[in-house]
Amino acid sequence: MNSDEYIFNIKDILNILPHRYPFLLIDRILDFKAFQYLKALKNCTVNEPFFQGHFIKEPVFPGVLMIEAMSQAAAVLIFKSIGKLNINQLYYFVGIENTRFKKIVVPGDQIFIEVIYLKSKKNFIKFKIFAIVNKKNVCKSTIIFYKKNIFN
Incomplete structure (x- = not known):
C-alpha cells in the first residue's frame, strides 16, 4: 500500500x-483490523511549529511527539475496534516500556506507524508500536492505556 x-x-x-x-x-x-493492528501515516513538514526551535540549524522531530503520534494511532485502533464510543469512559495513556529511538526524523519525512494490539488485562490495554521512515525503524515502544469508567 502506498501513501496515496x-x-x-x-x-x-x-x-x-x-x-x-x-x-x-x-x-x-x-490499514486497520479491529483488535489486531493499525497502520497510520504522519507527514512531517517544515511548517510545523516545533521544527522552528527543535533545532534551529538542524530541525528534528521531537522524540516526545513521536511517542504522542504513536499513542494517537493506538487510540484510533481502540476507538475503531470498539465501534461506538462510550461517553462514560476515558482512555488514559499511562505507560511506555522498552522505548528506543533508532534514527532522527526530519522535515520531509513520512512516518509510517504500525500499531499491534498485544493484550487487554482488566482495564489495561497494551500495544507494540513501530515508527518507520524509508523502510527503516526509527522508533519502537510498548504503550499502555488505562480505561476508566467516569460515571458509575
Missing part, C-alpha cells in the same frame, strides 16, 4: 480523536 491509499482520511480522524492542530499528529490511517 488510505481507509480513514484527516476528516475521519478528526471525528475519532479529540486532538486538534497543532497537537493532532496523525494524517491518515492506511
Whole structure:
C-alpha cells in the first residue's frame, strides 16, 4: 500500500480523536483490523511549529511527539475496534516500556506507524508500536492505556 491509499482520511480522524492542530499528529490511517493492528501515516513538514526551535540549524522531530503520534494511532485502533464510543469512559495513556529511538526524523519525512494490539488485562490495554521512515525503524515502544469508567 502506498501513501496515496488510505481507509480513514484527516476528516475521519478528526471525528475519532479529540486532538486538534497543532497537537493532532496523525494524517491518515492506511490499514486497520479491529483488535489486531493499525497502520497510520504522519507527514512531517517544515511548517510545523516545533521544527522552528527543535533545532534551529538542524530541525528534528521531537522524540516526545513521536511517542504522542504513536499513542494517537493506538487510540484510533481502540476507538475503531470498539465501534461506538462510550461517553462514560476515558482512555488514559499511562505507560511506555522498552522505548528506543533508532534514527532522527526530519522535515520531509513520512512516518509510517504500525500499531499491534498485544493484550487487554482488566482495564489495561497494551500495544507494540513501530515508527518507520524509508523502510527503516526509527522508533519502537510498548504503550499502555488505562480505561476508566467516569460515571458509575
